[in-house]
Amino acid sequence: MAKTLRVDESLITDSLRINGIPAWNSLGHMALVVALEKEFTIRFAGAKVAKLTSFEAIVGEVAAQLGA
Amino acid sequence: MKVTKDLSCQVPLPFIGEFVARLNYLSPAIEQLVLDTANRQTVEFVIDDGSEALVPMIHRGIESVLESILSKNREFQPRVLAKRESSVPPFPTSPMEEMVRRGEIHSFGPGRVGLGPMLVGLENRIDRDLLAVAKKLDAAQYRFPTVIGADVLHQCRYLQSFPQFVTLASHLSEDMENLNRFSREVSIGKHGLTVPDDSLAPPTTVLSPTVCFHVYSWLKGMELEAPRCVTALGHCHRYESKTMSGLERLWDFHMREIVFAGDGESAEQWWAACVDLCVSLLDSWNITYEIVSATDPFFVEGYSSVASYQAAFELKYEIRVPLPYSNGRTMAIGSINRHHDFFGKAMGFSQKGAPGNAHTACVGFGMERVVWAWLCTHGLNPDRWPS
Numbered sequence: 269m270a271k272t273l274r275v276d277e278s279l280i281t282d283s284l285r286i287n288g289i290p291a292w293n294s295l296g297h298m299a300l301v302v303a304l305e306k307e308f309t310i311r312f313a314g315a316k317v318a319k320l321t322s323f324e325a326i327v328g329e330v331a332a333q334l335g336a
Numbered sequence: 337m338k339v340t341k342d343l344s345c346q347v348p349l350p351f352i353g354e355f356v357a358r359l360n361y362l363s364p365a366i367e368q369l370v371l372d373t374a375n376r377q378t379v380e381f382v383i384d385d386g387s388e389a390l391v392p393m394i395h396r397g398i399e400s401v402l403e404s405i406l407s408k409n410r411e412f413q414p415r416v417l418a419k420r421e422s423s424v425p426p427f428p429t430s431p432m433e434e435m436v437r438r439g440e441i442h443s444f445g446p447g448r449v450g451l452g453p454m455l456v457g458l459e460n461r462i463d464r465d466l467l468a469v470a471k472k473l474d475a476a477q478y479r480f481p482t483v484i485g486a487d488v489l490h491q492c493r494y495l496q497s498f499p500q501f502v503t504l505a506s507h508l509s510e511d512m513e514n515l516n517r518f519s520r521e522v523s524i525g526k527h528g529l530t531v532p533d534d535s536l537a538p539p540t541t542v543l544s545p546t547v548c549f550h551v552y553s554w555l556k557g558m559e560l561e562a563p564r565c566v567t568a569l570g571h572c573h574r575y576e577s578k579t580m581s582g583l584e585r586l587w588d589f590h591m592r593e594i595v596f597a598g599d600g601e602s603a604e605q606w607w608a609a610c611v612d613l614c615v616s617l618l619d620s621w622n623i624t625y626e627i628v629s630a631t632d633p634f635f636v637e638g639y640s641s642v643a644s645y646q647a648a649f650e651l652k653y654e655i656r657v658p659l660p661y662s663n664g665r666t667m668a669i670g671s672i673n674r675h676h677d678f679f680g681k682a683m684g685f686s687q688k689g690a691p692g693n694a695h696t697a698c699v700g701f702g703m704e705r706v707v708w709a710w711l712c713t714h715g716l717n718p719d720r721w722p723s
Contacts, residue, residue: 287677287692294645294678301644314412317648 269323272296272303286321300326308334337383341395343402346376350414351405358405360577361500362397365390367578412647417627418615422713424622426660431711432582438716447580447587454718455707459590462706463569465620466592469613470567473606475594478568480550483541488553492682494545497642498632501574503587504539543573547593548698555597555685560694563598563687565606569703583708584659584667590703597680599690607674607697614655614672614699622722623657623713630654630671651675655701657709669709670701 270277273291286292292300301317304310304326310333312320320326347355356371359379365387372378379398383391435441440452451459470477483505489495495502508518514535521532544550547570555564572591579585596606611627618625629650631643646652654668680686680693687694714721 293681294642294676298642298645314644314648317644318650 269300269303269326272300280323282323284323304330310334337385337388339381339383339391339394341379341381341398343377343379344399345402345406347371347402348406349376352376355401355405357576357579358401358500359398360579362394362401363387363390366394369578412629412644415629415650417611417653418618419626420619420624422622422624424713426624426658427712427715428660430582430661431708431716434716435711441583446578447576447585449583449586449704451704451707458710458718459703459707462701462703462710463592465617466594466701467567469617470565470592470594472613473565473567473594473596473610475565475567478551478566480544480547480568480570482544482571482573484544484549485553486540486542488549488683489542489545492549492552492679494549495542498545498574501545501576503543503573503575505541505543506536506539508535509537543588544570545572545574547572547591547700548595548696551595551597552679552683552685552696555694556683558685560597560685560687563596563602563606565594565596567592567594583704586704589705591700592703593698593700595696595698597685597687597694597696599687600677600692600695603674603695603697607672610697610699611653611672614670618655621710621713623709625655625657625669625709626666627653627655627672630668649674649676657712660712667705667709668702669705670699672699673697 269280273280273289273296275289275291279289284292286297297320298317301312301320304320305312308330310330312329316329320329352371352373356369359369359381360366365384367382367384369379369381372380381394383394432441435452435455436443438452438454440455442450442452444450467477486495486504489502508515514532517532518535521530523530547568550568550570551566569590569592571588573588575587576585580587594610596603596610598606614627629647630652631646632652651674653672655670655672656666656668659665659667674697675695677693677695679696685694686692710721
């Protein structure tokens with residue numbers, strides 16, 4: 269996430285939410301979604317994209333898709 | 337010369353209108369461009385005599401537009417907030433010919449029309465209804481200029497996202513020699529005005545594409561004491577190339593907007609109340625309509641990403657009406673939008689006591705399109721229109 273959003277890793281905390289840092293805006297959000305899909309070879313459905321609004325939600329959804 | 341181009345794959349159904357609209361910007365030499373709506377995989381167009389050499393470039397451009405739409409496109413199921421059928425049968429043919437014959441519509445050129453007394457009366461009546469909605473939302477009435485600062489549109493990323501719509505407003509440089517030279521050399525021809533080189537000053541203004549940008553510009557740098565709601569009727573300008581037609585798609589049109597700015601929670605509540613009021617209003621007009629999620633026609637700069645974001649978060653809803661004479665086509669007469677804190681951030685305004693920048697939302701009605709929808713529903717005889 270830090271690499272995609274081009275921010276320091278220390279900013280990616282467990283409590284981070286969308287718009288919590290300037291880089292995680294609308295464009296940053298979609299870049300993040302695409303990067304996560306590529307990294308984990310998964311696909312988020314359209315409606316799911318709007319649910320990935322926090323670090324916690326992203327971890328949960330990626331884990332669910334990977335069957336973890 | 338007529339040219340046919342077979343596409344590498346089908347155009348997705350929801351993107352047909354946008355795909356065709358964007359192709360018209362590939363070259364001014366393109367005329368009469370159509371997509372075969374049955375197979376969605378063949379484009380035909382006519383090209384000016386003498387411009388045949390452009391065909392390979394246009395073919396590549398067509399594929400490039402298709403790729404950009406497809407590349408990051410996600411399947412979104414459009415969400416319908418409301419859907420109604422009018423109790424009256426639609427007017428079966430396009431009202432245009434009869435309205436022109438009666439002197440109610442006059443075309444001054446592509447996308448530029450004049451309305452006669454009956455249609456102006458109808459537009460005023462529609463606007464009174466919209467003002468009643470604005471009053472229920474506690475909106476104060478404002479008036480804004482026709483031109484807006486180019487700096488505002490740049491800060492709001494409009495120039496970068498929608499360059500195809502932009503109509504620059506310039507003037508001659510303040511220089512007596514320049515003015516004299518212009519006066520001597522200016523001429524008008526088939527392709528427009530020919531002006532001496534370097535006679536125009538760099539444009540600092542643009543013919544405003546919306547009403548709401550004026551509000552965001554007004555609020556720039558402010559800390560609001562409380563949420564604010566304003567309404568204004570304004571001239572709007574969007575150049576839409578060869579897709580400009582009748583009252584359906586104008587270059588120069590009027591829009592009544594109601595705009596909200598405040599904290600995030602209030603913005604969501606305002607938006608929901610706005611949807612309810614729009615449904616009541618549209619029902620009272622007894623027209624067939626659907627309020628359905630949509631995306632803006634972002635032209636460049638991360639088009640798919642921004643459109644996907646808009647679709648995922650359901651930020652934009654359009655009020656669409658059928659065009660009964662057009663074999664299933666529909667037209668948006670208005671839109672109800674949420675922007676989160678995009679404009680609050682862009683213009684640096686906030687609300688006292690609320691975290692971060694202010695959130696905004698707006699509803700806008702294209703007045704000429706509402707008039708058109710009315711005629712297509714209730715016909716051309718005012719005596720038979722609902723009271």
